Amino acid sequence: MSDRPSYIREFMRGILRDNPIFCLILGLCPTLAVTTSLENGLGMGIAVIFVLTGSNLIISILRWQIPAIVRIPSFIVVIATFVTVVDMTMAAFLPPLHRALGIYIPLITVNCIVLGRAEAYASRNPPALSVVDGLGIGMGFTLALVLIGSIRELLGTGMISFMGSTLLQINIEPAMLMILPPGAFFIIGLLMGLSNLIRNRKGG
Amino acid sequence: MESLTAIVLSGIFINNFILVRFLGLCPFFGVSKETKSALGMSAAVIFVMVLSTVATWIVYTYVLTPLGITFLVTISFILIIATLVQFVEFVIRKYSPPLYRALGIYLPLITTNCAVFGSTLLNVKESYSFAQSIVFSCSSGIGFGMMLLIMSGIREKLELSDVPESMKGVPIAFIIAGILSIVFMKYFGRIAL
Numbered sequence: 001m002s003d004r005p006s007y008i009r010e011f012m013r014g015i016l017r018d019n020p021i022f023c024l025i026l027g028l029c030p031t032l033a034v035t036t037s038l039e040n041g042l043g044m045g046i047a048v049i050f051v052l053t054g055s056n057l058i059i060s061i062l063r064w065q066i067p068a069i070v071r072i073p074s075f076i077v078v079i080a081t082f083v084t085v086v087d088m089t090m091a092a093f094l095p096p097l098h099r100a101l102g103i104y105i106p107l108i109t110v111n112c113i114v115l116g117r118a119e120a121y122a123s124r125n126p127p128a129l130s131v132v133d134g135l136g137i138g139m140g141f142t143l144a145l146v147l148i149g150s151i152r153e154l155l156g157t158g159m160i161s162f163m164g165s166t167l168l169q170i171n172i173e174p175a176m177l178m179i180l181p182p183g184a185f186f187i188i189g190l191l192m193g194l195s196n197l198i199r200n201r202k203g204g
Numbered sequence: 205m206e207s208l209t210a211i212v213l214s215g216i217f218i219n220n221f222i223l224v225r226f227l228g229l230c231p232f233f234g235v236s237k238e239t240k241s242a243l244g245m246s247a248a249v250i251f252v253m254v255l256s257t258v259a260t261w262i263v264y265t266y267v268l269t270p271l272g273i274t275f276l277v278t279i280s281f282i283l284i285i286a287t288l289v290q291f292v293e294f295v296i297r298k299y300s301p302p303l304y305r306a307l308g309i310y311l312p313l314i315t316t317n318c319a320v321f322g323s324t325l326l327n328v329k330e331s332y333s334f335a336q337s338i339v340f341s342c343s344s345g346i347g348f349g350m351m352l353l354i355m356s357g358i359r360e361k362l363e364l365s366d367v368p369e370s371m372k373g374v375p376i377a378f379i380i381a382g383i384l385s386i387v388f389m390k391y392f393g394r395i396a397l
Contacts, residue, residue: 028233029318033226072315073286080279088275103325106278110321112230181224182385189371189378196370 010129011136019140019195030104030111031145032184038160038167041149043097045142047090047105049135051082052114056122056134063123075118076109083109113141151187152178208339211332215343217392221319222351223385228319232352232381233374235310242356246349248310250342252292253320256285257341260324261334281324286315319348354384 034044055078059066066074087105090098098105108114117137122130153160156179159169177183206214221227228249235245260281268274293311297304314320323344327337358380367376 028229029226029322032229073283076282076286076315077279080282084275084278087278103322103329106325107227107318107322109278109282110315110318177386180389181226182382182389184226185378185382185385189375189382192378193368193371193375196375200370 007129007132010132011139013136015136015140015143019144028188029107031148032181032188033104034101035145035149035152035184036156036179037153038146038149038162040097040100041145042142043090043094044101044104045138045145047086047101048108048111048113048141049138050086051079051108052117052138052141053131053134054082054085055079055114055118056130057127059118059122060125060127060130066123071123072115072119075115075123079114079118080109113137148184148187148191152183156180156183206336208336211336211340212343213392215340216347216350217388219344220347220351220388221322221344222348223381223388225322227322228317228348231313231317231319232348232355233377236352236355236359236377238360239353239356241310242352243349245310245313246345246352248314249317249319249348250345252285252289252311252314253323253341253345254338255292256281256288256320256324257327257337259284259288261327261337264328265334277325277328282321285320285324289315319344351384355381 030044030048035041055075058078059075062074062078083106086108087098090101090105117133121133125133150160154168154170155172155175156177158172158174160167175183178187215221219225222229222232231245231249235241263280263284264274264277268276268280289311293304296311323341327340330340332340355377359377362376362380371379
């Protein structure tokens with residue numbers, strides 16, 4: 001970053017060039033486990049955005065106070081605190097979603113994306129930029145989850161429903177396989193291949 | 205009350221950590237390029253998993269539950285695991301240099317391994333007894349190691365095969381994992397316990 005970094009560029013970088021799933025291959029466990037439907041994917045994505053933005057902000061504010069030698073444990077404590085907040089909030093206000101996401105909510109703590117951003121970005125950049133970075137990376141993650149969730153739900157059940165209403169319905173024989181674990185591996189493998197293909201074309 | 209045999213079968217095959225529960229995928233795709241590192245990684249994971257299960261079970265039963273602060277489960281477990289990994293690293297480095305050379309580089313990675321953290325959380329969620337917890341974490345660690353070995357074997361062969369340019373590396377590994385997952389579900393998914 002030579003000149004003054006623009007906030008919009010930082011935000012878009014998280015969504016496109018540094019998309020955590022397709023480009024950096026980070027945070028895979030929740031990606032595969034919770035993307036059985038659009039709603040679950042979105043719920044997980046929002047939880048990650050909150051944790052990522054919050055922990056980036058706090059770590060960036062504290063970046064001169066945290067001694068380098070204990071930085072990783074300190075980051076983990078900050079992250080785990082935000083995860084606990086999300087976990088309890090979701091259990092109180094969205095019990096069905098909380099049940100569907102299960103242990104994958106506490107597992108956000110060990111999600112490599114969150115710790116990775118804390119280490120690579122928030123610990124060396126000012127708070128405002130770190131928040132934007134958290135939002136951008138979080139959005140990129142959420143978009144990927146929503147995309148994978150929608151494809152799996154569409155192919156697996158023949159329709160996409162959101163908040164009780166049907167968004168899209170196609171006339172196919174539902175392939176149960178898609179909402180079972182193997183479907184997750186296939187869809188993500190193919191999407192990654194596609195994103196590589198597009199990037200290679202662009203790169204010339 | 206689940207029998208111990210049921211827990212072993214479920215941990216290794218039916219609810220395989222990688223293929224069914226999706227835990228520990230980062231090392232699964234990260235260190236499955238060659239068999240040797242896959243072996244080291246799985247040994248380290250099984251070792252840390254059992255140790256951290258013992259530690260977290262004791263803390264959960266005798267500290268968190270009596271004090272009524274079970275909502276601190278996430279923070280306390282992750283700290284226990286992180287401390288334990290550091291501790292194990294020191295001990296192994298001091299007393300067994302050959303073992304340290306074999307496992308050393310994998311240990312720091314394990315702190316943020318969702319398989320270890322996930323198994324301690326699942327023990328709490330299923331309210332397993334002490335013996336059940338240990339059997340569960342040991343067998344799911346073995347399930348994890350087994351998949352890592354199978355995958356590394358396949359990927360070593362894959363180096364020689366003609367894969368489309370954009371599917372090389374991780375994408376093709378995902379497709380293979382999908383196929384393995386189908387096999388596992390067909391063979392073991394029907395076993396009712």
